[in-house]
Amino acid sequence: MTATTHLSSLDSDHIPPGIYVGVDTHKDTHHVAAVDELGRALADKEILAVGSGYSQSLDFLHSLGIVQAVGVEGTGSYGAELARTLATAGMRVVDVARTDRSERRLRGKSDPIDARQAALSVLAGRGLATPKQRDGRAESIRMLLAERSSAAKARTATINQIHAQLVTAPEAVRADFRRYEGEKLLQVVGRTRPLKGATPDHTSRLCLKRLAQRTQMLEGEIVDIDAQLGDLTRLSNPALLSAHGVGPVVAGTLLATLGDNPDRIGNKAQFAAICGVAPIPASSGVRHRHRLSRGGDRQANAALHRIVLSRRRHKDPRTMAYFDKRRAEGLSDRDIVRCIERHVANEIFALLTNPEISTPQGPLLRQRRQTLQLAMTEVAHQMGVPYQRLRRLELGERSDAELQNTYETWLDKLTEDESSTAQKAA
Known part of the structure; x- marks a missing residue:
């Protein structure tokens, strides 16, 4: 029909x-x-x-x-x-x-x-x-992300070309740069002053210098783009940036996915589907199962994946507790990551729909610690938490309700102990 x-x-x-x-x-x-x-x-x-x-x-x-x-x-x-x-x-x-x-x-x-x-x-x-509106900050963020992606790909391609050229360069050139690697190699090659000539030795050195300078130029562009992305994402949604594992690039990717009309996404299930983390029914007959979604915005899917990897790398308590729980149920780490991505999508959707953030308590905790004349490294060691995690909390860069409550309780107990000691001495 x-x-x-x-x-x-x-x-x-x-x-x-x-x-x-x-x-x-x-x-x-x-x-x-x-x-x-x-x-x-x-x-x-x-x-x-x-x-x-x-x-x-x-x-x-x-x-x-x-x-x-x-x-x-x-x-x-x-x-x-x-x-x-x-x-x-x-x-x-x-x-x-x-x-x-x-x-x-x-x-x-x-x-x-x-x-x-x-x-x-x-x-x-x-x-x-419903089409995305392209008349606000989200569209500006999308443009910056596209520019950053091309700059990052060009930088990677240029670095690969430097290494490939060093493999086939004359031995005299290879000997000069053999002891350098990574960022140091780029700096040394970029500072060289090769003489002009028609021999492979001279040409190779000139090419390597230009490639190194191109890499450094692209790195500068990426730094500038990241700074602009940080400003735009902070203006658009400060609550999103305060989440654990979310930086300017990840936040910008999620904001660009939502667009300048976030009301087009009605609920967290729709957001999970658009990010490609909603399992799809694949049942037939008496067999009931779900399969992995391969649709949606793959950039948003990659952003959620990076959040999970960051939280796992930095031993986020909730993430590690969930891993332990699902491992006990027999799930593989890959399946657990997929499950966590759905939970993270729900958390991110709540932050995207409620962009206002309350006044961070970290700076107040920092003042209390300084009043007690305690070094942050000492506090982190005594509390058994990573130094950088405590530092981000004190600076107000990340919201961590569990660590904040633990930190407040620890400071309260330390203050009470000092008061008791002072009363006994008096």
């Missing part, structure tokens, strides 16, 4: 009367098609993907009548500006998935056909999503 026949057989009382529009987007042109509530084609128009074309699309839609919704393909790429223009004009804009391949085999493919199929998808409510 074709899409049009199926839609015509629906009870018209359940479909709001009006016009439903689909847009097939491309780099240079967009094609707009409209259908009525019965799926019958009304009109279509090709517009240029420029400002004047967007204005023409608005005039075209207003001339049709009451437009219930506009489905735009590729609201995150070619259709981004058109979606912004239509939303600003007060129209309901939805993101439409690409036409199914079976439909293309049956109906063929052209811009008018694809636009009409998009309009029918809007009418049927099939394969729709």
